[in-house]
Amino acid sequence: MATQTKEADFRTCPVTTLQVHRPAELLITANAVTAVVFLTVGGILALLLALTRWQAVHLLPADWFYTFLTAHGITMLVFWIVFFEVAGLYFGSSVLLNGRLVAPKVGWVAFGLMLAGALLAELMIFTGQADVMFTAYVPLKAHPLFYLGIILFAVGALVAVYLFFASVVVAKHERRHTGSLPLVTFGLVVAAIIAAFTLISGAITFIPAFFWSVGLLETYDPAAYRLLFWAFGHSAQQINLAAMVAIWYALATLTVGATPINEKLSRMAFLLYILFINLGSIHHLMVDPGLSVVYKITNTSYIMYLAVLGSMIHAYSIPAAVEVAQRAKGYSKGLFQWLWRAPWGEPGFSALVVSMVLFGFLGGVSGVIQGMMQLNMMIHNTIRVVGHFHATVVGGTTVAFMGLTYYIIPLIMRRDIISKGLARIQPYVYGSGLFLLIVGMMLSGDMGVPRRSWDIYATGGAFTTQFPAFTDVTLAMLGIGAIVAVIGGAMFVYLAVFSLLFGKDLRK
Amino acid sequence: MSLAAPERIWWKPLGWDEKLWVWVSLVFCVILLSGMIVWHVAGLQTAPSETYSVSVERFTQLTDDFIEEYKVGEENGLPVVRPPAGGDAYVQASTWQWSPILELQKGQTYRIHLSSKDLQHGFSLQPVNYNLQVLPDYDYVMTLTPADVGEFTILCNEYCGLGHHLMVGKLIVTE
Ligand code: HEM
Ligand SMILES: [Cu+2]
Numbered sequence: 001m002a003t004q005t006k007e008a009d010f011r012t013c014p015v016t017t018l019q020v021h022r023p024a025e026l027l028i029t030a031n032a033v034t035a036v037v038f039l040t041v042g043g044i045l046a047l048l049l050a051l052t053r054w055q056a057v058h059l060l061p062a063d064w065f066y067t068f069l070t071a072h073g074i075t076m077l078v079f080w081i082v083f084f085e086v087a088g089l090y091f092g093s094s095v096l097l098n099g100r101l102v103a104p105k106v107g108w109v110a111f112g113l114m115l116a117g118a119l120l121a122e123l124m125i126f127t128g129q130a131d132v133m134f135t136a137y138v139p140l141k142a143h144p145l146f147y148l149g150i151i152l153f154a155v156g157a158l159v160a161v162y163l164f165f166a167s168v169v170v171a172k173h174e175r176r177h178t179g180s181l182p183l184v185t186f187g188l189v190v191a192a193i194i195a196a197f198t199l200i201s202g203a204i205t206f207i208p209a210f211f212w213s214v215g216l217l218e219t220y221d222p223a224a225y226r227l228l229f230w231a232f233g234h235s236a237q238q239i240n241l242a243a244m245v246a247i248w249y250a251l252a253t254l255t256v257g258a259t260p261i262n263e264k265l266s267r268m269a270f271l272l273y274i275l276f277i278n279l280g281s282i283h284h285l286m287v288d289p290g291l292s293v294v295y296k297i298t299n300t301s302y303i304m305y306l307a308v309l310g311s312m313i314h315a316y317s318i319p320a321a322v323e324v325a326q327r328a329k330g331y332s333k334g335l336f337q338w339l340w341r342a343p344w345g346e347p348g349f350s351a352l353v354v355s356m357v358l359f360g361f362l363g364g365v366s367g368v369i370q371g372m373m374q375l376n377m378m379i380h381n382t383i384r385v386v387g388h389f390h391a392t393v394v395g396g397t398t399v400a401f402m403g404l405t406y407y408i409i410p411l412i413m414r415r416d417i418i419s420k421g422l423a424r425i426q427p428y429v430y431g432s433g434l435f436l437l438i439v440g441m442m443l444s445g446d447m448g449v450p451r452r453s454w455d456i457y458a459t460g461g462a463f464t465t466q467f468p469a470f471t472d473v474t475l476a477m478l479g480i481g482a483i484v485a486v487i488g489g490a491m492f493v494y495l496a497v498f499s500l501l502f503g504k505d506l507r508k
Numbered sequence: 509m510s511l512a513a514p515e516r517i518w519w520k521p522l523g524w525d526e527k528l529w530v531w532v533s534l535v536f537c538v539i540l541l542s543g544m545i546v547w548h549v550a551g552l553q554t555a556p557s558e559t560y561s562v563s564v565e566r567f568t569q570l571t572d573d574f575i576e577e578y579k580v581g582e583e584n585g586l587p588v589v590r591p592p593a594g595g596d597a598y599v600q601a602s603t604w605q606w607s608p609i610l611e612l613q614k615g616q617t618y619r620i621h622l623s624s625k626d627l628q629h630g631f632s633l634q635p636v637n638y639n640l641q642v643l644p645d646y647d648y649v650m651t652l653t654p655a656d657v658g659e660f661t662i663l664c665n666e667y668c669g670l671g672h673h674l675m676v677g678k679l680i681v682t683e
């Protein structure tokens with residue numbers, strides 16, 4: 001491993017007194033800024049897509065719609081999320097541990113690989129050579145460079161995960177951190193362990209796909225592809241889950257000074273994620289040919305919903321920690337004074353609440369319902385599924401990441417947030433738009449509206465289709481919700497970018 | 509403080525409220541699991557699991573033979589086929605159609621074989637909202653007893669190229 005720690009590489013954070021490793025700081029900034037750029041691109045596409053799915057508006061032509069749909073899915077789900085997670089991993093393994101990122105050069109190699117892979121994939125998508133959606137189900141074929149881009153990106157991310165582990169180990173070894181890991185870093189370790197497994201599954205899926213696309217592999221069994229792909233695609237969502245929960249704990253501490261009520265319980269809940277969560281991947285294959293019922297039920301129920309149990313525990317222990325911290329401050333009148341007197345104007349806190357509510361009540365509940373084999377049959381590939389994962393990965397993960405950004409900018413990038421008033425309302429605007437969007441998607445899906453469809457009425461097909469008149473309302477909800485959410489997203493991008501460029505320099 | 513090391517000994521017993529919550533959640537988990545199993549065994553409708561491996565050529569042949577034998581008409585260029593009650597029926601997905609159109613009798617049970625000629629497709633029977641994944645090389649058999657008379661549409665809800673949203677078929681149920 002690289003050289004010993006050089007004290008000159010560190011500065012002391014005036015707010016938290018943590019030792020901040022400057023090379024780590026740079027890498028955190030680079031990854032986070034790149035993430036926000038992808039979020040911006042994905043957000044613009046989101047608006048165009050939503051205004052097309054809202055059939056009364058039907059904005060884009062069909063070919064653009066499918067191209068942009070592929071782009072939106074990959075840009076958001078993979079590039080925005082993973083770049084931000086890498087920033088979070090570096091933060092958790094260096095800043096929180098007072099330590100250093102052991103090999104910043106390796107971090108830059110990872111960054112370069114990820115960026116090159118992402119740009120290559122985007123190029124292939126936007127030139128119309130990879131209209132295959134982020135799932136790229138074989139035998140639908142994309143240009144070989146598309147698969148190569150994804151593979152490069154995954155390799156880069158794997159290197160970043162490795163750097164994270166190495167930094168944690170070295171921080172303990174050099175005794176810059178003593179005792180057990182902070183809960184947030186512990187959660188990130190869980191996310192990184194799942195990530196290692198996930199990225200390897202990704203390689204196993206996409207490397208053969210690459211060979212198949214260049215003609216070196218004659219066939220690629222579609223059912224085998226789906227099994228492998230979801231070992232990657234499902235687990236990837238569990239990285240997001242673990243990272244998001246870690247950030248929930250971080251936000252609860254940063255905003256109200258909450259301390260986990262029982263570290264043992266919270267850590268056990270994280271452990272349940274490692275042990276059981278990768279199982280759930282078969283809920284994507286509930287109505288696929290080729291798998292037995294016993295296998296489907298065992299897998300999709302996480303053996304016995306034990307990963308759900310983990311989430312239930314966090315859903316209890318985080319609000320409980322907030323309550324205890326608030327009561328300790330004297331807000332203990334009646335049952336709910338602690339809640340009314342919470343810092344609702346603090347974007348970190350409102351983001352925490354919006355994230356927990358959208359993730360838990362809309363995402364988690366709908367997910368458990370949809371994962372039931374018989375009900376899955378009624379919603380598989382309808383837009384209800386898209387509603388579900390916008391609740392989890394947008395309402396939950398993305399909002400949590402946004403909340404954390406309001407702290408990373410002053411603490412790591414040393415800039416003051418430029419417009420506190422705007423920041424105060426941003427999580428609410430984004431959250432309420434998402435709420436409408438998600439409910440609109442879910443209700444539409446329940447009435448049979450397919451996902452990934454440019455025209456649900458099949459105008460010009462052999463037959464036309466009919467849907468209940470109420471879908472006009474629910475698709476309008478989708479469209480209006482999207483407009484509000486995109487405004488909220490634009491507010492976030494504006495705040496992040498302009499604070500970074502023009503915010504008051506806190507170093508002075 | 510979740511951002512710093514916890515106190516040295518954090519392995520502590522749970523409070524009564526935490527224990528209660530964990531137990532309630534666990535019971536809920538068991539109920540969910542049993543629900544899925546009981547429904548599969550005793551419910552009226554569950555995901556089919558009967559599958560065979562079949563080459564595209566073979567399935568095309570089976571479908572063509574089936575159409576030839578039981579064809580009763582044509583609609584919008586697609587054959588309308590009336591399979592024998594209680595018998596096997598074949599529907600093949602291809603970009604961008606579902607062929608043939610089946611004409612079934614209410615209350616009779618059929619074994620409907622689904623497969624694809626090319627890409628992955630999504631069998632979505634509307635308005636009942638019954639959805640299955642259709643793959644090439646796999647014969648997916650659903651055992652179906654129509655309960656209502658009428659015309660049903662079959663959408664494709666798996667993206668299958670530019671004409672994906674045009675891919676609509678039909679299923680007819682008569683008395
Ligand atoms: C303002 C925020 C957003 C809006 C309004 C929005 C809207 C949409 C719409 C309308 C679709 C198309 C659904 C379909 O036709 O099947 C879609 C698909 C999707 N979105 Fe978003 N989205 C937003 C943010 C995000 C974010 C932040 C992520 C990921 C972190 C994300 C991930 C996805 C994915 C994975 C798909 C599916 C693509 C596919 O089917 O291949 N979205 N979104
Ligand atoms: Cu299709």
Ligand SMILES: [Cu+2]
Nearest residue numbers: 664666668672
């Ligand atoms: Cu299709």
